[in-house]
Amino acid sequence: xxxxxxxxxxxxxxxxxxxxxxxxxxxxxxxxxxxxxxxxxxxxxxxxxxxxxxxxxxxxxxxxxxxxxxxxxxxxxxxxxxxxxxxxxxxxxxxxxxxxxxxxxxxxxxxxxxxxxxxxxxxxxxxxxxxxxxxxxxxxxxxxxxxxxxxxxxxxxxxxxxxxxxxxxxxxxxxxxxxxxxxxxxxxxxxxxxxxxxxxxxxxxxxxxxxxxxxxxxxxxxxxxxxxxxxxxxxxxxxxxxxxxxxxxxxxxxxxxxxxxxxxxxxxxxxxxxxxxxxxxxxxxxxxxxxxxxxxxxxxxxxxxxxxxxxxxxxxxxxxxxxx
Amino acid sequence: xxxxxxxxxxxxxxxxxxxxxxxxxxxxxxxxxxxxxxxxxxxxxxxxxxxxxxxxxxxxxxxxxxxxxxxxxxxxxxxxxxxxxxxxxxxxxxxxxxxxxxxxxxxxxxxxxxxxxxxxxxxxxxxxxxxxxxxxxxxxxxxxxxxxxxxxxxxxxxxxxxxxxxxxxxxxxxxxxxxxxxxxxxxxxxxxxxxxxxxxxxxxxxxxxxxxxxxxxxxxxxxxxxxxxxxxxxxxxxxxxxxxxxxxxxxxxxxxxxxxxxxxxxxxxxxxxxxxxxxxxxxxxxxxxxxxxxxxxxxxxxxxxxxxxxxxxxxxxxxxxxxxxxxxxxxxxxxxxxxxxxxxxxxxxxxxxxxxxxxxxxxxxxxxxxxxxxxxxxxxxxx
Numbered sequence: 001x002x003x004x005x006x007x008x009x010x011x012x013x014x015x016x017x018x019x020x021x022x023x024x025x026x027x028x029x030x031x032x033x034x035x036x037x038x039x040x041x042x043x044x045x046x047x048x049x050x051x052x053x054x055x056x057x058x059x060x061x062x063x064x065x066x067x068x069x070x071x072x073x074x075x076x077x078x079x080x081x082x083x084x085x086x087x088x089x090x091x092x093x094x095x096x097x098x099x100x101x102x103x104x105x106x107x108x109x110x111x112x113x114x115x116x117x118x119x120x121x122x123x124x125x126x127x128x129x130x131x132x133x134x135x136x137x138x139x140x141x142x143x144x145x146x147x148x149x150x151x152x153x154x155x156x157x158x159x160x161x162x163x164x165x166x167x168x169x170x171x172x173x174x175x176x177x178x179x180x181x182x183x184x185x186x187x188x189x190x191x192x193x194x195x196x197x198x199x200x201x202x203x204x205x206x207x208x209x210x211x212x213x214x215x216x217x218x219x220x221x222x223x224x225x226x227x228x229x230x231x232x233x234x235x236x237x238x239x240x241x242x243x244x245x246x247x248x249x250x251x252x253x254x255x256x257x258x259x260x261x262x263x264x265x266x267x268x269x270x271x272x273x274x275x276x277x278x279x280x281x282x283x284x285x286x287x288x289x290x291x292x293x294x295x296x297x298x299x300x301x302x303x304x305x306x307x308x309x310x311x312x313x314x315x316x317x318x319x320x321x322x323x324x
Numbered sequence: 325x326x327x328x329x330x331x332x333x334x335x336x337x338x339x340x341x342x343x344x345x346x347x348x349x350x351x352x353x354x355x356x357x358x359x360x361x362x363x364x365x366x367x368x369x370x371x372x373x374x375x376x377x378x379x380x381x382x383x384x385x386x387x388x389x390x391x392x393x394x395x396x397x398x399x400x401x402x403x404x405x406x407x408x409x410x411x412x413x414x415x416x417x418x419x420x421x422x423x424x425x426x427x428x429x430x431x432x433x434x435x436x437x438x439x440x441x442x443x444x445x446x447x448x449x450x451x452x453x454x455x456x457x458x459x460x461x462x463x464x465x466x467x468x469x470x471x472x473x474x475x476x477x478x479x480x481x482x483x484x485x486x487x488x489x490x491x492x493x494x495x496x497x498x499x500x501x502x503x504x505x506x507x508x509x510x511x512x513x514x515x516x517x518x519x520x521x522x523x524x525x526x527x528x529x530x531x532x533x534x535x536x537x538x539x540x541x542x543x544x545x546x547x548x549x550x551x552x553x554x555x556x557x558x559x560x561x562x563x564x565x566x567x568x569x570x571x572x573x574x575x576x577x578x579x580x581x582x583x584x585x586x587x588x589x590x591x592x593x594x595x596x597x598x599x600x601x602x603x604x605x606x607x608x609x610x611x612x613x614x615x616x617x618x619x620x621x622x623x624x625x626x627x628x629x630x631x632x633x634x635x636x637x638x639x640x641x642x643x644x645x646x647x648x649x650x651x652x653x654x655x656x657x658x659x660x661x662x663x664x665x666x667x668x669x670x671x672x673x674x675x676x677x678x679x680x681x682x683x684x685x686x687x688x689x690x691x692x693x694x695x696x697x698x699x700x701x702x703x704x705x706x707x
Contacts, residue, residue, distance in 0.1 A: 028330075032338050040345050072519075073544030140563055148567070170512065171567045172553050255517030255554030266553035272517075276556060280420035280519030280545050282444075 049294040056287035064291065070257045072277070077288040079295060084259050085267040086296075088174065089249065090242040093181035098235040100182075101189035109197045110219060121194065128187035136251035139180040144171030144252060147179070152264060167262030174260045174267045177253040181245060185238035192237060192311060196230030197223060233310030240303040244296065246271035270296045380409030381653045387414075387422025387435025388521055390459055390576060391637045395435065397670050402657050405666075410653045419521050420545070426451065426640045432650045434640035437521025438545070439619035452643045453618045454658060454690060455636040458677040460577040460605040461526045462587035462633070466565050467492065467507065470586075473599065475500045477591035478533030478624065478632060484511055484572060486536055487551035492570060500591070507570060514564045514573035517554025519546040525635040526574050529623040533632075574633075577605065578675035592632040593624050604631035605677035614683060618690075634677070641694060648696035655694050662687060 050057075056064070060077050067078020104124060108117045152169020159165035169175075200223050208222040224231075254266020255276060270292050278289050385395075392414065399412040417425075419436040426434030427448040439453055463476060480496050483489035489496060493506040516523045524545045531538040541547035555561035558579040565573040565585075577600050580587050589597040598604045611627020614620055624632050639658065642651065661667040662684060671678050679687065695701055 028334055032334060032341065035338065036341050036345060039342055043346060069548075071541075071548040072546050073542050073548070140567070144567065168510070170553065172555075172564060250517070250556060251560065255556070256552065257548060276518040276554070277546050279418040282420050282424065285546075 045297065046294070049290055049297060053287050053291035053294050055284060056291040059284060060288065060291070064288070065295075068257075068259060070273070072281070072285040072288075075284055077284070079270065079292050081257050081259055082268050082270040082273055082292065083295075085174075085177075085253070086243055086269040086271070088260075088267070089177045089181050089253070089269060090239055092178040093185055093242045094235055094239045096178075096182045097186045097189050097238055098193075098231070101186055101234070101238075102193050102231055104186075104190050105193035105197050106219060106223075108194055110215065110223070124187050124190050126187075127183070128191070132184075132245065132247045133251075135180055135184055136248040139176055139248060139252040140171065143179060144176055147171065147173075147176055147264075151175075155263070163262070165263055167264040169264045170254070170266075172252050172254040172266060173264045174253070175263045177249050177267065177269070180248050180252055181242045184245060184248060185242050188241055189234045189238040192234035193227075193231050196227045196234060196311065199230070200226045229310050229313050233307045233313075236303055236307035236310065240300050240307060243303065244271055244300050246275050250275050381411070381649055383410070383412045383432040383650050383654055385412065385414045385422075385433040385435060385639075386417050386425045386431050387640070388419040388437045388637060389416040390437050390521055391435060391457060391676070392416035393578075394457060394671065394674050394676055397674065398661050398667055399657070401666065401670065402660060406660060406664075407653060407656070410657065412654070412657065418519070419524075420519065422640065423448075432646065433642075433654060435638065436640060437635060437637050438524045439636075439638060440640070448640075450643045450645050452641045452690065452694060454639045454641055454687060455609075455618050455679060455683065456639055456658075456661070457637060457671055458605045458609055458622075458634055458679065459525075459637055460600045460608075460631055460634040460677065461522055461529075461574050462577050462580045462585075462600045463572065463574055463590065464562070464565055464580055464585045464587045465572045466569055468569065469505060469507075472504075473586065474504070474588040475591070475597050476588045478529060481590075482530045482534030482537045485513060485515070485530065485549070485552070486534070486540065487513070488536075509570040512568045512571035513549075513552030514561050514568070514571050515549045515552050515554050516557070516561055516574075518556050518560075520557075521545065521635075521637075522558070522574065522576055523547065525623060526633060528621050528635075529633045532624040577601075577677075581675040590632050592630050593626045594628050594630070596628065598629060598631045600631045600633075602672055602675065602677035604629055605634040606680045608632070608634035609636065610680040610682055614686070642696075644695040644697070644699075646694075646696045648698055648700055651694065651696035655691055659688075659691055662691075 056077065060067075064077060064079055065083075066080045067076075068080040068084075069076045069078050070081060071077075104120075108121055112120065148169045148171045152175070155165055155175075156167070156169065204222040204226055205218055208218050213221060249269055250272040253269060253272060255268055255272060256266035257268050257273075258265070260267045274289050274293055274296075278286070281289055395414050399414060402412070403410055414435070419438060422431075422434040422436050423440055423444055425431045427444070437459070440448070440451060445451060463474075463481060465474060467474070474497075476497070477500060480489065480500065483496070490510055491508060492511055493508045498504075498506055524543065527537070527541065527547050528543045531543045541549065553564060555564040555573070558575045561573045561575055562579070562583060562585065565571045575585065577587075579585075580600075587600060589599050592598050607627050608622045608625035608630035611625040611630050612620060612622045618636065618638065620636075622630075622634055622636065625634070641654070641658075646654075662679075668678055692701070
């Protein structure tokens with residue numbers, strides 16, 4: 001038995017259904033175009049960086065990746081020292097910021113009453129709104145002096161028997177950069193951790209409490225393991241931000257092309273060398289800096305993709321799919 | 325959840341458009357590459373240049389940051405006081421950027437602290453270097469208890485920056501400063517972390533007075549500094565020096581004067597300790613044989629009262645291919661700044677050093693010789 005269908009010629013000409021069709025397609029076209037622009041911009045970035053950095057890629061070859069010499073006047077280029085600087089400062093910031101951020105997130109979700117949790121949450125997120133250059137100036141004038149006068153001598157006094165911690169504290173250096181990055185990525189990691197911990201189902205918490213667990217045991221057994229991959233994702237998001245942070249780090253890291261031998265020595269990051277040397281760079285020097293930028297972009301891209309996937313596994317949300 | 329046919333169609337359209345866009349982008353980027361324009365092409369008239377009345381023009385220049393405050397003051401004074409229709413826009417993007425844009429003919433003039441090298445001139449054969457003012461690098465330091473300026477010489481500074489001279493009370497420094505109580509502390513070395521003409525002039529001087537420096541880091545805008553830490557810009561170096569006891573750094577003279585920093589007297593080639601001033605900077609130029617194209621380094625000048633770390637800063641002008649509508653008002657402006665009393669007063673007010681009088685006549689002749697496209701002489705004034 002055939003279903004009753006209305007032959008096309010008999011459909012009312014100006015029905016509601018017909019009037020909406022052009023609007024639907026227009027909407028689809030505009031949003032598609034917007035999405036397209038984003039994808040093309042990213043693809044364009046990779047293409048342009050590879051194109052402009054091609055001279056350096058072919059001239060310097062693979063040794064560019066681990067060579068630690070960077071001497072533009074003698075055409076020696078190697079990104080090794082910058083990768084070490086970026087890696088050390090970012091991983092330090094990652095570890096310390098994650099620890100503090102998870103503690104803050106646990107406090108906000110599990111322990112603090114609502115009237116307290118909301119303002120504190122807001123204040124921590126406000127840290128993310130402070131411009132990078134302001135962080136840099138704070139790092140130079142406040143934190144740098146603190147490291148030189150108080151924190152540095154304390155570290156030398158307590159940990160000075162380890163060669164890495166034995167040095168002359170200055171206002172700039174590896175430690176300054178690490179601490180400033182920690183403060184800068186703290187709000188990012190905290191915000192995502194808080195959402196991830198909040199997304200742990202109540203059933204998990206109530207179940208373990210029903211078995212007689214204390215509050216700390218509940219957090220340790222029911223909440224943290226469930227939220228683990230999400231917190232890891234939050235941490236990696238923070239890492240992505242730390243890797244690319246330019247201005248604040250440039251002002252406090254000391255800008256010396258070397259692998260620092262103690263925690264107070266000056267160092268260099270990939271973003272800083274580009275910021276410092278690009279305006280005056282020509283020819284192969286410029287191409288080498290663009291290759292550094294390409295490597296930085298690739299690293300940031302990979303870290304971001306990994307982080308997003310991890311976070312979505314836990315929260316289930318943020319996906320562009322309408323939930324059923 | 326199954327995708328609806330609507331979603332499938334949007335997805336297909338998206339992928340198709342992405343591929344099409346990528347192909348178009350690749351063709352566009354591959355075809356139109358920047359730089360390397362033919363030598364016969366006239367320079368582009370920069371964004372919205374007004375070609376109409378005789379003394380109405382819009383010019384754009386780009387280049388060094390060192391003379392930027394001076395040029396911007398000059399251009400404003402010129403527009404408000406002399407030729408109301410002539411608007412000159414200067415972008416301090418750095419000497420390297422200025423040379424690049426000048427070579428690509430995207431600006432009407434360039435500016436650079438260091439003269440263009442032979443390779444750079446091969447790409448821009450129509451360039452005429454025109455020295456405008458003289459700048460100097462001073463050695464600033466942070467030492468408590470020192471009231472009079474320190475005395476230093478080139479070899480000592482080179483050894484400090486090489487890392488071979490480590491302590492303030494080293495005999496090499498003590499012998500230059502008899503009676504001064506130098507602390508028994510390590511010297512904290514500070515340099516410019518960003519590529520700059522200031523570093524170029526400083527390392528040029530060090531290369532002349534120290535064979536070890538010349539063989540090592542050499543002359544460069546961004547040399548490989550053996551020791552020390554970097555600060556970004558004059559401000560960065562000043563900050564680090566101020567906050568690090570027993571530190572030493574180098575900044576531009578006009579910056580040091582404006583911020584009232586302590587700086588050292590340097591021993592010049594004639595054996596005298598010279599305080600960096602506008603006069604001693606100008607004296608450095610007077611003591612060196614200046615070639616016809618003005619491309620010369622005046623560091624370590626042999627003149628008696630010369631400050632050893634001084635250098636010209638140059639305007640890069642087109643010798644013959646500049647558009648007349650742009651070139652003529654520009655050359656007039658250059659003539660004005662060379663002769664006008666208020667313009668020269670601005671030079672000293674902002675702590676730059678004017679060209680020595682022996683050089684002014686030569687620059688005048690150069691300005692008169694500049695031509696614009698069409699073969700006409702660019703300069704209307706003078707002569």
